[in-house]
Amino acid sequence: MSTATSLPLRDVHLPPYPSWWPLPLGWWLVLGVLALIVLALWAWRALRRRRERRWLQLFDTTVEGAAPGTAQVAAIAELLRRAARRRQAGAELLQGQAWLEFLDAPGSRAFSDGDGRLLLDGAYRPTLAPDEVDRLRSLARARFLTLISGRAR
Template sequence: MSAASSLPLRDVHLPPSPPWWPPAPGWWLVLAALLGVVALLWWWRARRRRREQRWMRLFDDGVAQAATPVDEVAAIAALLRRAARTHQPGAELLQGEAWLEFLDEPGSRAFSDGDGRLLLDGGYRPKVDAEAATRLRVLARRRFLGLMAGRRR
């Protein structure tokens, strides 16, 4: 028996585990990147919301200047044509049914078969029903925002 084998062995003691705070530098980078993405998303949504509010104000102000329902329909038609031009150059030149089909949203024929048909001749009639003009305003405002935001269908 050798002298080394007769020595008593001691237990292995593990060092204490690292504390959870402060985190390692890599976690700080992950946190900073995550905060940057959240800030960027917040900024992007706020910018988009402000832009849509400007468009709504533009639409509402343009329609508010109309004195009669006939003038209101004419103003709505002009605003939709401007929005169509910014969305797709040449779309403002469409006439009749092609124009109404361009304005229709998927799954809806609100312009072709519904209140939107007032756009075809409402600006040229001697009188237009005020309720029909109001329904057209609601429909056209939503489509105006969609066109200005670049959503075709």
């Protein structure tokens, strides 16, 4: 019995916990899928921004290409009708107050009661103040982008 007590016994040792590195295959797959999702979202946003820049460039070059005053108002009206046709079939055929109400953004009456009313008769006036045309242009430019891009009205 004395030999049993003289043996150097140690307590039971558990194996070490698995290390965090290198990651198991499942985690690599999860990280790869997340990276693909982030890359796809980034590419989609970049494509959308580039498309919006092209549309705004089209708007600007068309309006700048027209003679100052009434011709610019006519060019703005034409561009807005093109965008409206893309947004809703038959919208380009609206006339008068119905057309202005279609152009109004939700919660805004900028076309019906504001600077946008110039679209009704601005192309037929003998003269226009440049600041009126500039206010209409900035208002119409923003609305053109929302109509043609198909964002929520």
